[in-house]
Amino acid sequence: MTRKIRLGAFLPGGGQHVASWRHPDQPADGAVSFAFHLQLAREAERGLFDAYFLADGLATSTGGLSEGGPARVAGFEPVTLFAALAPLTQNLGFIATASTTYEEPYNTARKFASLDLISDGRAGWNVVTTATEGAARNFNLDQQHPHAHRYARAAEHVEVVKKLWDSFEDDVFIRDKDSGRFHDRDKIHPAAHRGEHFKVAGPLNVSRSPQGHPVIVQAGQSEDGRALAAATAEVIFTAHQRLDTAQEFYRDIKSRAAALGRDPSHILVMPGVAPFVGRTEAEAREKYDRLTALIQPEDGVALLNQLTGGTLDLRGFDLDGPLPPAPPTEGMKSRQALIRQIADENGFTIRQLYQWVASARGHYTVVGSARQIADTLQEWFENDGADGFNILPPWLPTGLTDFVDLVIPELQRRGLFRTEYEGRTLRANLGLPFPTNRHAAARAARLAAE
Amino acid sequence: MTRKIRLGAFLPGGGQHVASWRHPDQPADGAVSFAFHLQLAREAERGLFDAYFLADGLATSTGGLSEGGPARVAGFEPVTLFAALAPLTQNLGFIATASTTYEEPYNTARKFASLDLISDGRAGWNVVTTATEGAARNFNLDQQHPHAHRYARAAEHVEVVKKLWDSFEDDVFIRDKDSGRFHDRDKIHPAAHRGEHFKVAGPLNVSRSPQGHPVIVQAGQSEDGRALAAATAEVIFTAHQRLDTAQEFYRDIKSRAAALGRDPSHILVMPGVAPFVGRTEAEAREKYDRLTALIQPEDGVALLNQLTGGTLDLRGFDLDGPLPPAPPTEGMKSRQALIRQIADENGFTIRQLYQWVASARGHYTVVGSARQIADTLQEWFENDGADGFNILPPWLPTGLTDFVDLVIPELQRRGLFRTEYEGRTLRANLGLPFPTNRHAAARAARLAAE
Numbered sequence: 084m085t086r087k088i089r090l091g092a093f094l095p096g097g098g099q100h101v102a103s104w105r106h107p108d109q110p111a112d113g114a115v116s117f118a119f120h121l122q123l124a125r126e127a128e129r130g131l132f133d134a135y136f137l138a139d140g141l142a143t144s145t146g147g148l149s150e151g152g153p154a155r156v157a158g159f160e161p162v163t164l165f166a167a168l169a170p171l172t173q174n175l176g177f178i179a180t181a182s183t184t185y186e187e188p189y190n191t192a193r194k195f196a197s198l199d200l201i202s203d204g205r206a207g208w209n210v211v212t213t214a215t216e217g218a219a220r221n222f223n224l225d226q227q228h229p230h231a232h233r234y235a236r237a238a239e240h241v242e243v244v245k246k247l248w249d250s251f252e253d254d255v256f257i258r259d260k261d262s263g264r265f266h267d268r269d270k271i272h273p274a275a276h277r278g279e280h281f282k283v284a285g286p287l288n289v290s291r292s293p294q295g296h297p298v299i300v301q302a303g304q305s306e307d308g309r310a311l312a313a314a315t316a317e318v319i320f321t322a323h324q325r326l327d328t329a330q331e332f333y334r335d336i337k338s339r340a341a342a343l344g345r346d347p348s349h350i351l352v353m354p355g356v357a358p359f360v361g362r363t364e365a366e367a368r369e370k371y372d373r374l375t376a377l378i379q380p381e382d383g384v385a386l387l388n389q390l391t392g393g394t395l396d397l398r399g400f401d402l403d404g405p406l407p408p409a410p411p412t413e414g415m416k417s418r419q420a421l422i423r424q425i426a427d428e429n430g431f432t433i434r435q436l437y438q439w440v441a442s443a444r445g446h447y448t449v450v451g452s453a454r455q456i457a458d459t460l461q462e463w464f465e466n467d468g469a470d471g472f473n474i475l476p477p478w479l480p481t482g483l484t485d486f487v488d489l490v491i492p493e494l495q496r497r498g499l500f501r502t503e504y505e506g507r508t509l510r511a512n513l514g515l516p517f518p519t520n521r522h523a524a525a526r527a528a529r530l531a532a533e
Numbered sequence: 534m535t536r537k538i539r540l541g542a543f544l545p546g547g548g549q550h551v552a553s554w555r556h557p558d559q560p561a562d563g564a565v566s567f568a569f570h571l572q573l574a575r576e577a578e579r580g581l582f583d584a585y586f587l588a589d590g591l592a593t594s595t596g597g598l599s600e601g602g603p604a605r606v607a608g609f610e611p612v613t614l615f616a617a618l619a620p621l622t623q624n625l626g627f628i629a630t631a632s633t634t635y636e637e638p639y640n641t642a643r644k645f646a647s648l649d650l651i652s653d654g655r656a657g658w659n660v661v662t663t664a665t666e667g668a669a670r671n672f673n674l675d676q677q678h679p680h681a682h683r684y685a686r687a688a689e690h691v692e693v694v695k696k697l698w699d700s701f702e703d704d705v706f707i708r709d710k711d712s713g714r715f716h717d718r719d720k721i722h723p724a725a726h727r728g729e730h731f732k733v734a735g736p737l738n739v740s741r742s743p744q745g746h747p748v749i750v751q752a753g754q755s756e757d758g759r760a761l762a763a764a765t766a767e768v769i770f771t772a773h774q775r776l777d778t779a780q781e782f783y784r785d786i787k788s789r790a791a792a793l794g795r796d797p798s799h800i801l802v803m804p805g806v807a808p809f810v811g812r813t814e815a816e817a818r819e820k821y822d823r824l825t826a827l828i829q830p831e832d833g834v835a836l837l838n839q840l841t842g843g844t845l846d847l848r849g850f851d852l853d854g855p856l857p858p859a860p861p862t863e864g865m866k867s868r869q870a871l872i873r874q875i876a877d878e879n880g881f882t883i884r885q886l887y888q889w890v891a892s893a894r895g896h897y898t899v900v901g902s903a904r905q906i907a908d909t910l911q912e913w914f915e916n917d918g919a920d921g922f923n924i925l926p927p928w929l930p931t932g933l934t935d936f937v938d939l940v941i942p943e944l945q946r947r948g949l950f951r952t953e954y955e956g957r958t959l960r961a962n963l964g965l966p967f968p969t970n971r972h973a974a975a976r977a978a979r980l981a982a983e
Contacts, residue, residue: 112706112708141639154715159647160739167620187635189672197609197610203567217734223637223731223732223733251607258554260554260561263827266603271606281673284671288607289608289610290564291607
């Protein structure tokens with residue numbers, strides 16, 4: 084089978100761009116509208132996207148400034164939202180973000196297994212460590228744990244969750260009414276985990292789900308983040324402004340995964356792309372200018388602070404001057420470096436910087452005709468830059484509709500994208516293997532050795 | 534308006550009775566079938582029930598013995614399941630159980646506010662402290678915290694959640710595209726909570742939901758449990774075998790609530806009832822005998838152990854002999870006492886005891902014609918025993934269908950039950966007030982004083 088581009092859709096109901104809520108097409112209450120999220124899910128499914136992706140934070144500021152634009156101050160919790168959307172869609176995957184720092188693995192394992200059951204195998208977990216001081220203060224801490232501590236806990240959290248997802252072998256249930264045999268007790272297994280951060284006995288009390296394990300997704304860019312991703316992730320979201328840095332990341336992740344004994348084709352690297360699509364380049368440019376003109380300075384400043392984990396408070400600085408130097412931080416190290424790189428390379432003032440990052444929050448903004456955008460995606464896809472892309476329409480729903488109506492057909496014409504879903508599960512559509520239950524595998528190995 | 538009976542439906546997809554999965558009508562895979570849970574929700578809505586209720590534990594045993602019957606060894610996580618059912622129903626409330634001991638208030642507040650948004654105001658939270666050793670071992674503990682510690686944490690957990698639900702005043706969002714004013718920042722409030730168990734800054738990042746606060750439900754029977762319920766609960770599930778103990782409980786709760794300055798009519802007491810309904814008493818009796826005959830001894834023994842929080846392991850004892858004396862426990866004190874009371878009052882052997890409790894797990898089993906069952910409900914309702922009932926059909930779906938087709942019309946004929954839903958929200962249907970945001974109330978009070 085020819086390798087195809089994988090596509091995720093990043094669709095926060097309040098819009099991606101910091102000013103998107105002011106766009107005439109965008110429902111101003113989209114962030115809290117279930118009906119609007121359903122419309123977006125169905126539109127993404129019409130475009131044959133692999134998955135709907137939602138980021139998640141565990142804090143907002145009292146002034147409503149910390150979430151990258153006022154429309155994101157308050158919305159839904161992503162797992163409950165996706166559970167509600169799942170029965171109303173057929174093939175679209177749902178990748179929800181959940182924190183390894185502020186949740187317990189037994190709860191994490193349950194909610195994603197349950198989402199996978201409800202969606203008939205379309206769930207994914209975007210594993211994050213939640214790098215903001217605001218979140219720490221919502222969970223009994225005065226300041227957050229150091230970066231290395233969060234990543235060590237994250238690695239163990241994922242390990243425990245996977246053990247719990249193997250509590251039940253696939254054929255554990257007999258359910259024979261006549262004999263009264265409901266299950267094979269030898270096929271239920273404890274997790275029996277005792278580690279540095281967690282002690283979890285198991286077994287889980289949610290059934291093994293259609294995918295065995297919901298798909299594991301990550302977005303870490305730092306050294307700790309790359310190590311965790313190479314060890315556990317099946318999909319990696321990443322942010323790059325240029326093909327060369329994307330290639331460095333892509334090759335690094337694939338070689339780390341291979342060094343750990345993993346098949347590099349089972350770890351899909353998907354950079355974020357914010358497309359402004361026009362029938363012509365000029366039309367696309369108009370769309371970009373129109374949205375940029377709607378940004379309010381205080382929202383732009385707040386966005387930069389949020390993207391750097393609350394460590395870049397530029398209130399009071401001259402917006403037409405350069406970025407001041409940064410203090411050391413335990414927060415979002417990699418994202419802060421990326422933002423500073425964008426400013427340095429372009430010689431941006433603070434205002435120019437927030438105008439640029441507003442559309443994609445550090446991801447790659449492409450402005451052009453469908454053909455131009457397809458050229459860029461194809462170039463990255465065919466040159467070790469990407470296995471697919473996480474599409475971040477700057478405003479909704481028409482930013483998504485433009486992509487579905489104009490770019491998707493162009494990619495299909497080039498043979499780069501599916502014309503129908505390959506299967507029912509997210510794993511099947513992404514071409515990822517179905518994980519064998521570790522206990523069933525161990526039994527098979529024992530039998531083979533006998 | 535005449536006072537009406539409130540009805541909750543306790544509908545675990547795997548069935549209520551320990552042997553229900555063996556009943557010919559019950560899908561043996563009901564516990565893990567989303568389609569079956571949807572069928573049950575629609576049936577409950579046809580019967581004009583106030584709410585669908587799901588209990589929840591945070592453990593199962595390796596042998597699959599601890600959940601009161603094998604069909605309950607693995608199912609869904611209730612909040613995700615209810616989120617998925619909500620858009621597929623119109624008026625039914627959804628009361629999900631969540632633990633104050635093993636979750637953090639910021640996460641609890643988010644998921645229930647999100648469920649309330651998704652369901653357009655039909656969410657309720659059954660507050661539990663999770664009293665099993667098995668759960669403790671899934672959350673980093675070797676044994677569970679003492680009863681009093683769990684209840685102190687529960688009271689503070691509920692307090693923090695309510696503060697977080699008041700983060701946004703109802704009219705906080707302006708969303709004026711022209712002026713660029715999205716919200717009124719003076720109407721976003723921190724929780725600023727610093728207590729013995731929690732430090733939570735807030736505000737929440739999920740919007741204030743249609744009910745303001747999802748309905749607070751509890752089921753505590755112990756001294757600590759009654760105190761917590763009287764202070765915070767709006768619906769109380771309770772288990773009684775006789776009208777006199779139900780009356781003692783009802784009057785105690787109402788007077789405790791009044792002593793705390795609450796309106797006693799805003800705290801609804803709903804005992805559990807497991808009905809075997811026939812067109813005649815003989816037919817009902819046949820249904821009871823048919824189900825009881827399907828119980829396997831080891832499931833009956835496991836049920837008694839589970840109902841007493843894992844402190845009553847009767848394996849190896851003579852099933853036709855009496856209950857042995859119990860050791861002291863930090864577990865489910867009130868439930869253990871109730872089980873022992875049933876055995877003592879009836880002179881039951883172990884076998885007779887589990888046969889009796891199997892249908893309702895300590896709740897009140899009624900076997901009779903629709904008229905006989907309506908008589909019982911009416912007697913309790915009109916004599917300070919109950920404001921309504923939590924109906925636990927022993928098997929599904931026909932145990933529920935019998936109640937909807939036979940008992941509901943009888944209650945309606947007597948003017949005791951609604952003939953259509955009063956409103957869209959769970960609060961409206963239960964006749965509970967809409968909680969005023971504390972910050973809006975404080976502002977109004979300040980203005981009145983000026």
